[in-house]
Amino acid sequence: MTARTAHLDQAVARALSGLSAAAKKGLGDPALAELVVIRASQLNHCAFCLDMHLGIARQHGVPERQLDLLAAWEEAGDVFDERERAALALTEAVTVLTDGFVPDEVYDRAARHFDGTALAHLIGLVVAINNWNRVMVGRRIPPGGYTP
Amino acid sequence: MSAQTTTTDTPTDTPAPTADGTARAAEHAPRLSWTERAPEVYKAMVRLDAAARRGLDPTLHELVKIRASQINHCAFCLDMHTKDALAAGESVERIVQLGAWEESRHFYTEKELAAIELTEAVTVLTDGFVPDEVYERAARHFEETELAQLIAAITVINAWNRFGVSTRMVPGHYQPGQHA
Numbered sequence: 001m002t003a004r005t006a007h008l009d010q011a012v013a014r015a016l017s018g019l020s021a022a023a024k025k026g027l028g029d030p031a032l033a034e035l036v037v038i039r040a041s042q043l044n045h046c047a048f049c050l051d052m053h054l055g056i057a058r059q060h061g062v063p064e065r066q067l068d069l070l071a072a073w074e075e076a077g078d079v080f081d082e083r084e085r086a087a088l089a090l091t092e093a094v095t096v097l098t099d100g101f102v103p104d105e106v107y108d109r110a111a112r113h114f115d116g117t118a119l120a121h122l123i124g125l126v127v128a129i130n131n132w133n134r135v136m137v138g139r140r141i142p143p144g145g146y147t148p
Numbered sequence: 149m150s151a152q153t154t155t156t157d158t159p160t161d162t163p164a165p166t167a168d169g170t171a172r173a174a175e176h177a178p179r180l181s182w183t184e185r186a187p188e189v190y191k192a193m194v195r196l197d198a199a200a201r202r203g204l205d206p207t208l209h210e211l212v213k214i215r216a217s218q219i220n221h222c223a224f225c226l227d228m229h230t231k232d233a234l235a236a237g238e239s240v241e242r243i244v245q246l247g248a249w250e251e252s253r254h255f256y257t258e259k260e261l262a263a264i265e266l267t268e269a270v271t272v273l274t275d276g277f278v279p280d281e282v283y284e285r286a287a288r289h290f291e292e293t294e295l296a297q298l299i300a301a302i303t304v305i306n307a308w309n310r311f312g313v314s315t316r317m318v319p320g321h322y323q324p325g326q327h328a
Contacts, residue, residue, distance in 0.1 A: 004283055007296040015196035019307075022188040044273040094314045097220040098272050102314045107179060120185030120315075127310040131196075134303035138270045138278050139296075 004140045016135070020128040026121030030060045035070060035084060036091045036122070037129040042071050043095045044133035051143035059148055083113040087122060094126040180315045193307065200300040203293065208260055210238060212267045212298070213305045215246055219271050220309035227319035228327070235324035259289040263298055270302045 024033050034057035041049035057067060069076040073088050080088065090110040093102040114122055165171055183190040201209060210233040217225035230243055245252035249264050256264070266286040269278040290298055311317070 004287075005292055005296060007292050009199060009202070009293075009296060009300060011199035011202070012196065012297075012300045015192060015199045019189065019192035019196055022192045023186070026186055026189065045277060046273075090314075094310050096274050097222075097309060097313055098274070101221060102316075107314070111179075116180055117185045120180060120182040121189060123180075123182060123311065123314050124186050124189035126314075127307045130310060131303045131307045133273060134270050134306060135299065137273055138266075138283075138299045138303070140278070140283075 001140070001142045003142060004138075006139070006141070008135060008139070012135075016128070016131055019124070019131070023121050023124035023128050027118060027125055028121075031057070031062050032084060032087055033125055034060055034062055035066065035080075036087055036125055038067070039070055039073070039088055039091050040095045040126055040129045041133055043092065044130065044137060046133040046136050047143040048136040048141045048145060049129065049133055052146035055146065055148045086110045086113040090122065091126050094123060095130055175318060175320070176316060178316050178318055182311055182315045193304075193311070196307070197304055200297065200304040203297045204301055206236060207233075207238065208263055209301055210236065211242070211246060211256075211260055212263055212302055214243060215249070215264050215267050216271050216302060216305040217309055217312075218247055219268060220306065220313060222309040222312040222317075223319040224312040224317035224322070225305070225309055228322045231322055231324045262286045262289045266298065267302050270299060271306055 024030070027033055034053055037053045038050065038057060041053060054067060058064075065079055069079050070088075073080050073085065086109045089106045090102070093106045110122070111119055210229055213229040214226065214233060217229060233243055234240070242255050245255045246264070249256060249261065253261055262285045265282050266278070269282045286298065287295055
């Protein structure tokens with residue numbers, strides 16, 4: 001598979017990297033950040049992003065068991081703790097906007113586990129990976145191009 | 149691009165009554181003032197927005213922003229971008245018909261239609277990929293650099309939509325050009 005176009009304005013790429021970095025730094029939990037980013041990339045079917053972030057997650061020591069069961073986290077018992085589950089539910093709701101809004105119970109559940117600052121950055125991270133997913137899927141960038 | 153500057157957690161405005169005096173529903177409050185809680189994230193979004201709009205026709209860009217905001221149900225974004233489009237001389241007719249553009253193609257140019265179609269495909273990723281015919285139609289109307297900017301612009305309005313919807317930003321108070 002080849003990319004439809006490799007073209008991406010450098011200023012756009014830099015700004016997008018800055019957005020991801022700011023969100024990730026403010027969240028302050030690199031392992032959780034990778035779970036969030038991988039889950040959004042699963043929903044958006046971004047092969048490049050999955051390849052890249054599964055690699056990064058392993059570097060951060062995210063357990064293989066979590067990576068294996070991430071797509072079915074709701075049914076995965078205690079593989080994910082309540083804070084991770086709240087973050088994943090919010091990730092899904094913010095990613096799939098076209099079917100409805102972000103439900104109060106999903107938002108409130110996240111707000112119980114994350115203070116306002118962490119929550120704003122968590123939302124920022126979900127937004128940023130959604131943006132990357134679109135940039136990569138839209139141009140059909142093949143997986144494997146990322147080297148940790 | 150969007151911004152929420154209020155810090156209020158409670159509705160402040162009494163909604164205006166309708167012409168026959170019937171009260172309207174109460175205005176909701178935003179869930180979170182994300183721009184204040186995450187100022188570096190907001191600054192990065194402003195930089196991203198500025199980078200993605202370069203080289204794009206502003207009229208076409210507003211149509212893209214309105215259509216993505218419709219699909220993502222972002223009330224604040226619709227308030228902002230319809231007002232900006234109208235202020236820039238866009239017609240009410242073209243804005244109204246945008247929600248049914250497939251049946252009102254004669255309101256738009258072929259280039260605009262290709263961009264709107266690509267906007268929908270890049271916005272709704274969870275149902276599938278971006279179809280080849282949609283991408284190729286866009287590629288016939290936009291040269292490579294412009295197409296890359298169009299894709300970037302579509303992704304960025306999607307980003308604003310996600311902030312707007314998840315933090316429940318309140319529509320109705322935007323003034324045209326406020327964040328231009």
